[in-house]
């Protein structure tokens with residue numbers, strides 16, 4: 439939400455603040471739901487059950503169209519030759535250089551000269567450096583259409599009653615005094631819950647309010663939603679809502695433990711998706727529970743080390759081609775033929791997350807994939823966070839369920855020892871919850887030295 443926080447909080451009336459959120463959302467709505475949105479949504483419905491061969495042809499066609507419009511800026515920026523229609527698109531793609539995050543941060547990326555009528559999207563990223571990507575109106579509508587089409591598989595519609603947990607600061611002092619940790623957009627039927635105020639004192643308020651709001655969908659940071667669900671389970675509460683259909687986690691990767699706790703408390707499944715704020719193509723979970731790479735929204739090139747280069751067809755103003763997005767995914771190569779849901783889209787086994795987050799150890803740097811795999815064969819860990827003090831001192835804070843026993847602890851430590859060796863002093867601490875970063879996102883590694 440780009441509402442200036444100062445102006446927002448200068449308005450003392452809490453009703454007016456809610457109204458401002460509605461006005462802001464209405465403005466977004468008008469941009470996202472233009473005529474092109476409906477065309478795209480119809481197309482995504484039609485393309486969904488395409489055969490493998492038809493999907494590959496479609497990807498080629500969309501890629502050729504994208505290169506034709508984007509290659510002028512690439513020619514200037516990288517000094518490469520222009521795309522011509524007689525060229526093979528995959529050949530041209532491998533000919534183009536890798537675009538890095540640094541290129542985008544330093545504003546050196548290839549951009550269209552005509553910058554009018556662009557929608558700006560900026561993201562903080564883990565480094566805190568601002569990264570700006572610009573979209574055409576058409577791109578924004580295209581992305582929204584795909585997202586709505588996919589959520590629609592689980593019953594989502596515009597104005598479906600939703601509970602939203604994001605990193606936006608929306609709660610004023612007066613709200614806190616009234617112990618209301620949320621704001622409601624009545625126009626779009628969304629209640630935004632603060633992710634910064636969940637504590638032992640406040641969680642009953644949150645859970646009571648979720649019961650009363652009786653939403654159809656929950657969207658947002660899974661680490662926050664699971665924290666609430668765990669509070670509920672630990673205190674013998676039962677979720678009283680009757681209409682909940684699905685939970686759509688955003689921004690963080692989810693584990694099977696998180697899924698099972700959410701299912702236990704809320705009684706519905708999580709439906710995962712991957713699409714970064716820079717505008718990467720989509721990977722979405724199907725009703726059969728598999729993660730499908732949506733190849734008609736872009737190209738995912740997976741390097742030998744699992745790193746991902748993405749080309750996204752809906753980034754017309756800041757074309758992302760061979761963009762080193764900094765995430766790691768694992769492909770599933772064992773499934774042959776269509777998925778149980780009927781789709782022929784390729785399947786990703788798992789989305790691991792940011793490759794840039796690493797943990798220095800005497801044995802070398804551990805990447806996020808290796809760190810998250812320390813829970814392999816370990817029951818009962820919901821979340822954990824590693825605090826790095828120095829090379830020989832690590833602290834791990836863990837939120838665990840009742841399934842976590844002595845065996846689990848022994849296995850968890852053994853997994854860690856295999857990765858960091860025997861010399862490191864490893865301290866495990868069980869906690870009720872783990873604090874998030876200032877952006878509200880869950881951080882797996884915290885460097886205490888800086």
Ligand SMILES: [Zn+2]
Nearest residue numbers: 724728777779
């Ligand atoms: Zn499927």
